Amino acid sequence: xxxxxxxxxxxxxxxxxxxxxxxxxxxxxxxxxxxxxxxxxxxxxxxxxxxxxxxxxxxxxxxxxxxxxxxxxxxxxxxxxxxxxxxxxxxxxxxxxxxxxxxxxxxxxxxxxxxxxxxxxxxxxxxxxxxxxxxxxxxxxxxxxxxxxxxxxxxxxxxxxxxxxxxxxxxxxxxxxxxxxxxxxxxxxxxxxxxxxxxxxxxxxxxxxxxxxxxxxxxxxxxxxxxxxxxxxxxxxxxxxxxxxxxxxxxxxxxxxxxxxxxxxxxxxxxxxxxxxxxxxxxxxxxxxxxxxxxxxxxxxxxxxxxxxxxxxxxxxxxxxxxxxxxxxxxxxxxxxxxxxxxxxxxxxxxxxxxxxxxxxxxxxxxxxxxxxxxxxxxxxxxxxxxxxxxxxxxxxxxxxxxxxxxxxxxxxxxxxxxxxxxxxxxxxxxxxxxxxxxxxxxxxxxxxxxxxxxxxxxxxxxxxxxxxxxxxxxxxxxxxxxxxxxxxxxxxxxxxxxxxxxxxxxxxxxxxxxxxxxxxxxxxxxxxxxxxxxxxxxxxxxxxxxxxxxxxxxxxxxxxxxxxxxxxxxxxxxxxxxxxxxxxxxxxxxxxxxxxxxxxxxxxx
Ligand code: ADP
Ligand code: MG
Numbered sequence: 001x002x003x004x005x006x007x008x009x010x011x012x013x014x015x016x017x018x019x020x021x022x023x024x025x026x027x028x029x030x031x032x033x034x035x036x037x038x039x040x041x042x043x044x045x046x047x048x049x050x051x052x053x054x055x056x057x058x059x060x061x062x063x064x065x066x067x068x069x070x071x072x073x074x075x076x077x078x079x080x081x082x083x084x085x086x087x088x089x090x091x092x093x094x095x096x097x098x099x100x101x102x103x104x105x106x107x108x109x110x111x112x113x114x115x116x117x118x119x120x121x122x123x124x125x126x127x128x129x130x131x132x133x134x135x136x137x138x139x140x141x142x143x144x145x146x147x148x149x150x151x152x153x154x155x156x157x158x159x160x161x162x163x164x165x166x167x168x169x170x171x172x173x174x175x176x177x178x179x180x181x182x183x184x185x186x187x188x189x190x191x192x193x194x195x196x197x198x199x200x201x202x203x204x205x206x207x208x209x210x211x212x213x214x215x216x217x218x219x220x221x222x223x224x225x226x227x228x229x230x231x232x233x234x235x236x237x238x239x240x241x242x243x244x245x246x247x248x249x250x251x252x253x254x255x256x257x258x259x260x261x262x263x264x265x266x267x268x269x270x271x272x273x274x275x276x277x278x279x280x281x282x283x284x285x286x287x288x289x290x291x292x293x294x295x296x297x298x299x300x301x302x303x304x305x306x307x308x309x310x311x312x313x314x315x316x317x318x319x320x321x322x323x324x325x326x327x328x329x330x331x332x333x334x335x336x337x338x339x340x341x342x343x344x345x346x347x348x349x350x351x352x353x354x355x356x357x358x359x360x361x362x363x364x365x366x367x368x369x370x371x372x373x374x375x376x377x378x379x380x381x382x383x384x385x386x387x388x389x390x391x392x393x394x395x396x397x398x399x400x401x402x403x404x405x406x407x408x409x410x411x412x413x414x415x416x417x418x419x420x421x422x423x424x425x426x427x428x429x430x431x432x433x434x435x436x437x438x439x440x441x442x443x444x445x446x447x448x449x450x451x452x453x454x455x456x457x458x459x460x461x462x463x464x465x466x467x468x469x470x471x472x473x474x475x476x477x478x479x480x481x482x483x484x485x486x487x488x489x490x491x492x493x494x495x496x497x498x499x500x501x502x503x504x505x506x507x508x509x510x511x512x513x514x515x516x517x518x519x520x521x522x523x524x525x526x527x528x529x530x531x532x533x534x535x536x537x538x539x540x541x542x543x544x545x546x547x548x549x550x551x552x553x554x555x556x557x558x559x560x561x562x563x564x565x566x567x568x569x570x571x572x573x574x575x576x577x578x579x580x581x582x583x584x585x586x587x588x589x590x591x592x593x594x595x596x597x598x599x600x601x602x603x604x605x606x
Contacts, residue, residue, distance in 0.1 A: 011130035014076055014106035015155070021103040024162060025052025026171035028104055028148050033179050034094035035101075036060035037186070038081065041143060042202070046176060047191045051168030053151060061143040064116040067123045071135070074110075074127060076102040091292050094257065101146075106130045107158070108151045114144040129154050173197075177212055178258035181251055181285060184208035206236065209285055213249060217283070222328075224286060226321035231314060232289040233321050240272055240326065243280035250281065254288045254295060259306045266464070266544035267315040271322035274583025277590045286318070315464065426571040432562040434571045438579070442602065445575065445594040448562045449587045454577045455555035456588055463547060470500035470514040477512045479528055486510060488535040489528070495543045499550065516550065527553035552588050 008016070022028060029046060036044045039062025049055040065073060072078045079098030082091070104110060105127045115122025126134035152159035162168060169192060176198070180188045184205045190198040200211050210218050221236035235253075252259050264286075272282055296307040308314050424437035434445040481489075489496070490505055497503070500516030512524060531549050535541060560566065566574075578584045578593065587593055 010076065011106055014102050014130055021099055022107060022151075024171060025056055025151055025168050026175045028052065028056050028108075028151065029058070029172050030175045030179070031095070031100035031104065032056065032058035032146055032148070033175070035146075036062055036144065037179070037183060038093045038095055039063045039144065041186070043187045045189045045191070046172075048169070048172060049193055051162075051165035051192075052172055053162060053165065053168065055147060055149050056151070056172075057145065057147040059143070059145040061141070064119075064122070064143050065114045066116055066119065070112060070114055070123045070125055071132070073112075074101050074105045074125075074130075074132075078102070092255075102130075104148055107155055108153065109149040111147040111149070112144070113138055113140045113146075115140050115142055117142045178251065178253075180212060181205075181208060182253050182256045182258060205285070205287075209236065217249075220283065221285075222325050224321050224325040226317055226324075228317060230290065230294070230310065231317060233286060233318060234289075235284070235286040237268070237284045237286065237322055237325060238282035240275035240282060243272070243276040243282040245279065245281075247281040249283040249285070251285045252288070253286070254306050255290065255292065256287075257306075258304065260304045260542075261306065262543035262545075263311060263315065263464075264318060265542060266547075267318040268322050269544070270460075271319050271326060274585050275326065278588065288314070312464075423572045423575050425568065426575070428566055428571070431565055434566070434575065436571070436575055438575065438596075440599065442597045443575070443594055444596075445578070446592070447564070447566065447571075447574065448559055449591060449593045450574055450578045450584075452552075452555045452559040453584070453587050453593060454574065454581065455559055456551055457581055459551040459554055460548075463551060470502060470516060472502070472514045473512065476504075477524055478509050479512065479525065480509045481528070481532065483507065485532045485536070488532060492531075492535065492541065492546060495541075495546055498543060499547055523553055523557045526557075548588070555588075 021031065025048070029048070029052065033044060033046065036058055039060060041060035041062030043061045045057075045059040047055065047057040047059070069080070075098075077098045078101075079096060081087075081093045081096045081098075087096075101110075106129060109129075110125075110127045112125040112127070113122055121137045122140035124134065124136050124138040124140075125132060152162070173190075176188070176190050180198070180200055184203050184207070187202050188198065188200045189196065198212065200208065203211065206218055206221070209221070220239055220242040222239060224233060224235055224237050226233040238249075250265065252261055252264050268284060268286065269282070276282060290308070294309045296309075422439060426434050426436040428447075429435050429444070432447060434443075434447050434450075436443045436445065486505060486507070486509075489503070489510060493503060493505075500514065501512065502514035504511040504513060510528075515524060527550055530553060531546060534545075534549060560570075560574075585593060
């Protein structure tokens with residue numbers, strides 16, 4: 001038989017690689033601007049026409065390239081940034097794959113002008129679909145200018161796939177914001193169709209944020225900062241009262257590289273629990289500095305995802321730092337907003353070795369165990385006993401912190417210091433509320449909301465410890481839903497699968513073949529309906545938000561209901577559990593869980 005395997009010509013291989021690196025004009029913007037940063041430029045201009053469809057040009061004042069490097073830079077796997085595999089673990093540059101220029105040149109018309117400082121003349125290169133069509137000396141400034149015209153001119157299918165100028169421009173602005181925020185000490189400008197959109201001078205971070213997002217944002221932020229031997233955190237986070245309906249300015253940077261992380265988002269948002277309503281999104285600009293040997297940036301071709309070698313530690317440090325900063329700047333609802341700013345908060349966590357939340361966790365404890373919920377929502381006190389043993393290090397640390405933030409407020413201490421618990425005998429009102437006396441106050445607690453919230457928090461903790469595992473269903477469940485809803489879910493298939501679902505889509509229905517925990521404890525239909533409702537609101541959702549909906553559905557299904565008769569011990573344990581939470585006040589949907597009256601309030605009533 002004749003051999004059939006052959007090596008692809010370079011221009012074809014480059015076009016294939018381009019599919020990964022170059023998805024739209026914004027990807028080109030990112031790669032070119034990153035190259036300019038890697039070349040140590042301190043002034044970078046981005047010029048675009050028609051949302052980048054006609055032209056993307058980046059002009060920098062960086063190191064420039066000599067003639068040989070200029071030619072080499074368009075070869076695949078040509079990079080000046082790493083030489084050996086080990087260098088991958090010590091990366092200090094944005095690029096390292098040596099793929100971007102080769103990929104871009106395979107699918108566009110490229111003009112490069114570049115000159116190193118010491119040369120008199122620079123070099124001009126024109127490349128069309130991987131072919132060099134012009135190479136000649138040129139008089140030009142120190143640095144590099146690369147223009148990318150007619151993106152995807154030779155791949156009509158990709159070109160057709162580009163969205164409107166406005167949409168492509170929005171993606172370009174996103175990339176521009178990320179890089180400009182990561183490098184406030186570098187000046188950037190952006191010109192679209194001849195209009196200057198941004199002219200950002202060198203500045204400090206808060207000025208840069210202000211210059212990008214406008215006038216009042218400074219007043220809406222508080223600084224966050226933390227330093228341990230493992231990681232350093234700095235930046236700004238939004239005051240809770242300015243949280244927005246739409247997810248807007250949320251940025252994480254690791255070693256000056258913008259990253260997306262549902263996990264970190266979860267950590268940060270959890271610091272706001274009880275301070276913001278559901279569906280409200282605080283702004284944040286959080287910067288991590290960490291020895292590159294502790295991270296892996298190589299797991300995603302466009303490098304917006306990242307892995308830390310000790311994720312739980314990062315989670316806990318971030319959460320504690322954010323809580324501290326929200327507390328220190330006097331934002332907790334329990335605090336006096338006019339309080340004396342000189343009041344210094346005792347805070348002993350700085351420089352302390354981080355405590356991993358893994359410590360003290362019983363690996364055998366699984367709330368998703370069949371027997372827990374087996375007997376039709378029957379309330380199980382044993383569950384509580386188990387649960388009490390497993391408050392992890394993070395919980396303890398944040399509570400300790402919460403009680404330190406406002407040491408004078410004895411009123412609040414009652415609700416955050418577990419040792420002081422003294423729950424009186426309780427009784428049920430209407431089989432719906434629990435009435436109790438707690439530290440001199442009269443409490444009326446909504447039993448269903450209280451238990452749902454307690455369970456939600458327990459499940460959340462379990463899920464961050466990776467306890468949501470797929471379980472194959474013996475009989476797959478079929479959900480018939482509308483076509484557009486199927487598409488909504490399809491877009492989130494990867495996240496759902498990561499969470500432990502196995503889904504099969506047809507044009508009319510979805511088949512659920514595996515779920516993240518035993519089927520009995522989850523109302524699958526209501527979970528998916530809820531998810532579809534949220535997705536239809538057109539707010540993009542990340543994994544942790546989808547997970548929240550799942551855990552909420554799970555908690556609601558498993559929680560004791562209104563109408564259920566409770567024993568004395570059950571009521572007491574529920575109250576204790578509730579007030580061990582960092583934020584016992586409101587349910588997941590922002591509803592009040594209890595009301596309380598002190599002696600003074602009661603005496604007013606007479
Ligand atoms: P990578 O950035 O992964 O190394 P690229 O294809 O983006 O790969 O770039 C290839 C090489 O071209 C870079 O390693 C760098 O040496 C050089 N280069 C690209 N852009 C610039 C620039 N603006 N200034 C100086 N050198 C550049
Ligand atoms: Mg690069």
